[in-house]
Amino acid sequence: MNPALATLTRDGAPGPEAVEAFFRDHDFPLVEPGNVTFVYRGAADEVILRRWISGFNTALPMQRIDGSELWVLTMDLPPGSRFEYKFEVVRHGGRELLLDELNGVVAHDPFGANSVCQGYGYERPAWTLPDPEAAAGTLTRLAVDSRAFGSRREVGVYLPARFRRNRSYPLLVVHDGSDYLRYAALQSVLDNLIHRLEIPAMIVALTQSPDRLVEYTGDPRHARFVVDELLPALGAAYPLSDGPGARGLMGASLGGVAALHTASLYPDRFGQLLLQSGSFAFSDLGHHQKGPAFDPVVRFVNSYRKSPFALADKIYLSCGIYESLIYENRSIVPLLQAQGMQIHFEEARDAHNWENWRDRLRSALTWLYPGPVWMVYE
Amino acid sequence: MVQRILLGPQKPTSNLREAADAIATDGPVVVITAGWRDSEGEIEELRDELGRPVEDLMIYHRAEEIFAREPALRDLKRERQDKLKELQDLYRIRLGPTLSAARKLLRAEAQPELLKLEQRAAIAQVRALDRHHLRRIQSIHREFDLRRGELDLSAATAEREAVQRQVAGAGLVLIAGGHVAVLLNRMRLFRLGEELAKRPLIAWSAGAMALTERIVLFHHHAPQGRRDSELLDAGLGIVPRLILLPHARTRLDWRNRRRMSLFSRRFAPAACCTLDNGSLLHFEDARLLDARGSSVVSRTGRRRAMTPS
Numbered sequence: 001m002n003p004a005l006a007t008l009t010r011d012g013a014p015g016p017e018a019v020e021a022f023f024r025d026h027d028f029p030l031v032e033p034g035n036v037t038f039v040y041r042g043a044a045d046e047v048i049l050r051r052w053i054s055g056f057n058t059a060l061p062m063q064r065i066d067g068s069e070l071w072v073l074t075m076d077l078p079p080g081s082r083f084e085y086k087f088e089v090v091r092h093g094g095r096e097l098l099l100d101e102l103n104g105v106v107a108h109d110p111f112g113a114n115s116v117c118q119g120y121g122y123e124r125p126a127w128t129l130p131d132p133e134a135a136a137g138t139l140t141r142l143a144v145d146s147r148a149f150g151s152r153r154e155v156g157v158y159l160p161a162r163f164r165r166n167r168s169y170p171l172l173v174v175h176d177g178s179d180y181l182r183y184a185a186l187q188s189v190l191d192n193l194i195h196r197l198e199i200p201a202m203i204v205a206l207t208q209s210p211d212r213l214v215e216y217t218g219d220p221r222h223a224r225f226v227v228d229e230l231l232p233a234l235g236a237a238y239p240l241s242d243g244p245g246a247r248g249l250m251g252a253s254l255g256g257v258a259a260l261h262t263a264s265l266y267p268d269r270f271g272q273l274l275l276q277s278g279s280f281a282f283s284d285l286g287h288h289q290k291g292p293a294f295d296p297v298v299r300f301v302n303s304y305r306k307s308p309f310a311l312a313d314k315i316y317l318s319c320g321i322y323e324s325l326i327y328e329n330r331s332i333v334p335l336l337q338a339q340g341m342q343i344h345f346e347e348a349r350d351a352h353n354w355e356n357w358r359d360r361l362r363s364a365l366t367w368l369y370p371g372p373v374w375m376v377y378e
Numbered sequence: 379m380v381q382r383i384l385l386g387p388q389k390p391t392s393n394l395r396e397a398a399d400a401i402a403t404d405g406p407v408v409v410i411t412a413g414w415r416d417s418e419g420e421i422e423e424l425r426d427e428l429g430r431p432v433e434d435l436m437i438y439h440r441a442e443e444i445f446a447r448e449p450a451l452r453d454l455k456r457e458r459q460d461k462l463k464e465l466q467d468l469y470r471i472r473l474g475p476t477l478s479a480a481r482k483l484l485r486a487e488a489q490p491e492l493l494k495l496e497q498r499a500a501i502a503q504v505r506a507l508d509r510h511h512l513r514r515i516q517s518i519h520r521e522f523d524l525r526r527g528e529l530d531l532s533a534a535t536a537e538r539e540a541v542q543r544q545v546a547g548a549g550l551v552l553i554a555g556g557h558v559a560v561l562l563n564r565m566r567l568f569r570l571g572e573e574l575a576k577r578p579l580i581a582w583s584a585g586a587m588a589l590t591e592r593i594v595l596f597h598h599h600a601p602q603g604r605r606d607s608e609l610l611d612a613g614l615g616i617v618p619r620l621i622l623l624p625h626a627r628t629r630l631d632w633r634n635r636r637r638m639s640l641f642s643r644r645f646a647p648a649a650c651c652t653l654d655n656g657s658l659l660h661f662e663d664a665r666l667l668d669a670r671g672s673s674v675v676s677r678t679g680r681r682r683a684m685t686p687s
Contacts, residue, residue: 133389133390164417166416167416167417193601196628198601362601363601363602366601366602367602370601370602371601372557373597373600373601374595374597374600374605375557375558375559375560375595376413376555376556376557376558376584377387377555377556377558377583377584377587377624377625378387378388378389378555378556378583378584378624378625
C-alpha cells in the first residue's frame with residue numbers, strides 16, 4: 001500500500017477530517033516509482049477500476065477500507081507510463097462510469113472524457129503546450145467538390161506563421177484532422193516545432209470523414225479523393241513544393257489504414273507516411289475476429305502482406321504497448337523495412353488514445369520533415 | 379579603431395536600436411540578410427526597429443543571379459559544396475567515437491594521477507580531429523579559389539566589386555542571423571571579409587558566428603536525440619578567440635556539467651560565449667567594452683559571467 005495511505009489507515013478507518021486533510025495534501029492517483037494507487041470515495045456496493053488498455057486485465061476491483069467509504073487499489077506501473085481510466089461504481093444494482101473526482105487530469109476524445117493516470121516520471125511535453133514566443137499559424141478552410149464521393153468536402157488548412165505566397169511549402173495531409181486539432185493539440189505542436197526550426201514551415205490539410213468506418217477502411221474512393229481531387233485543389237490554392245518528398249500522409253487508428261491504403265494505390269505520390277496505432281488487422285489463419293467493419297481492412301492488409309512493395313520513402317510508425325494493435329504494428333514493421341523504405345518505429349507505454357498520438361508528434365514530424373535547426377541561428 | 383557589437387537572437391525582443399545608438403556612426407546603413415535565404419530583403423521590421431533607412435545588400439539573390447549567368451561558377455560551387463558535405467560526414471564518423479571516449483574518461487573513476495593524463499589525452503584527440511577537419515575544409519576552399527581564378531567571370535567580378543563598394547561606403551554594416559553556412563558562403567563569394575573588418579558592425583546570432591575564427595554547430599536538445607557539436611568551418615576571423623553560442627538557453631544542457639566542461643576544453647583557448655536574446659558584446663577592435671546578458675562556459679562546465687576587458 002502507498003505509505004501515505006498506510007499512515008492514514010494505520011489505526012483503522014480514518015475520520016472525515018483526516019480524510020479531507022489527506023485529500024487536500026496529495027495529488028491523485030498516488031504515484032510512486034513502479035506503482036500507482038487509486039482512491040475512490042463514496043457509498044458503493046462495488047467499485048471497479050476500468051482501464052482503457054488492451055492486453056491486460058482492464059477491470060480491476062478496488063478494495064474498501066473497512067468502516068469507511070474509501071476504496072483503494074494499488075497496481076504496478078512502469079515509470080513513464082500513461083493510460084486513461086474511469087471508476088465503475090455499482091450501487092443498488094445499477095452501474096455508473098465516473099471520472100476520478102480527485103484527479104484533475106482529464107483527456108478528451110470524440111466519445112467524451114477520461115481520467116488520466118500519469119505514471120512516475122511522465123510529464124506532458126512542453127512542446128505540446130501553447131508557447132507565447134511561437135508565432136501562431138492560421139486555420140482556414142477549403143471546399144472541394146468531390147466526384148469520388150459525390151459530395152462537397154470541407155477540408156481544414158493550417159498555414160504556418162508568416163505564410164508567404166511567393167514561397168513553396170511541403171504538405172502533410174492529416175486524416176481525422178479536426179480530432180488531431182481538438183484532442184492532440186496539433187496546432188500548438190506545429191506552431192512550436194516550426195518556431196523552433198525543428199520542422200520546416202509547412203501546410204497541413206486536415207481532412208475529416210463523415211463516415212470513417214467506411215471511408216478509412218480501404219475505400220478506393222477515399223484514395224481517389226485525396227490524390228485526384230484534394231491535392232490538385234490544394235495545389236491551386238496554395239504554393240506547394242513539388243515532388244513526393246514534399247508530400248506526406250498521416251493518420252491514427254483507421255486513419256493510419258486510410259493513409260497506408262492511399263499510398264498503396266498511388267505509390268509515387270507521397271514521400272512520407274506518419275502512421276499512429278494503425279489498425280492493420282490481418283488474418284493468416286482463418287477469419288479475423290474484429291467484426292464486419294474490418295473486412296475491407298483485412299482484405300487490404302492481407303493483400304499487401306502477400307505482395308508488399310515500397311509505397312513511400314520514409315514511414316514513421318508508433319503504437320502503444322497497452323493496446324492490442326501493438327501485435328499488428330510490430331508485425332508490419334519488418335515487412336515494410338524489407339521493401340527498402342526507411343522505417344522508424346516507436347513504442348510507447350500508453351494506449352489507443354489521442355494524447356499518446358500527441359506525445360509522439362515531435363519525434364515523428366522531426367524525423368519525417370527535419371527542419372533547419374542545426375544550421376539556423378536566427 | 380573599429381566598433382563591433384555582437385547580439386543574440388532578436389526575438390522576442392530586439393536590442394538592435396540600443397546597439398546602433400552605442401556605435402553612433404554617420405553614413406548609410408547596409409544590412410546582409412543572406413542567412414534568411416528566400417526571405418532575404420524582408421527588412422521592414424528591421425527598418426522600423428532602427429528608425430533609419432537601411433539598404434539590404436541582397437547578396438543571396440545576387441549570387442543566384444550570378445550562378446544563372448555563370449554556369450561554370452555554379453558548377454564549381456556545387457562541386458565544392460558536395461565535397462564539404464561529404465567531408466563533414468566523414469568527420470562525424472571519427473568525431474562520434476572520439477568524443478564518446480573523452481566523455482567516458484571524464485566519467486571514469488580511477489587513480490587521479492592516471493586518470494588526469496588519460497582525460498587530457500582524450501580531449502587532445504578531439505582537438506586534433508577538429509584541427510585536422512578545419513585544415514581539410516580550408517584546403518577545399520583554397521582549391522575552389524584557385525579554380526575560380528582560372529575562370530573568366532567578368533559579370534561576377536563586376537557584381538562583387540559593386541557589393542564591396544557598397545560595404546566600403548557604409549557607415550554601419552548589419553549582419554542578420556539565419557542559416558549560418560549559407561550566410562558565410564555568400565559573404566565569401568563576394569569576398570567581403572577584408573572590407574567588413576574595417577567597418578563598424580552589428581551582427582547577431584549566425585551573423586556573429588560568421589565573424590569568428592571557428593563556427594561550431596551545437597544543439598544538446600536536438601529533436602532526434604543526442605547530436606555531437608561539430609565544427610562547421612572557419613569564419614571570417616574578424617572576431618578572434620570566441621566560439622559564439624546563440625540560443626544557448628534552449629540549446630545547451632547546462633545541467634550536464636561534464637558535457638559542458640568537455641565543450642569548453644575542446645575549444646580552448648577560445649572562450650565559448652553565449653548569445654541569448656538580450657545579449658550585447660561591444661568591442662572596440664579586440665577590446666571588450668561591454669558584455670551584457672552573456673556568459674562563458676568555464677573549464678569546469680559552469681556558467682561564468684562575461685566581463686569587459
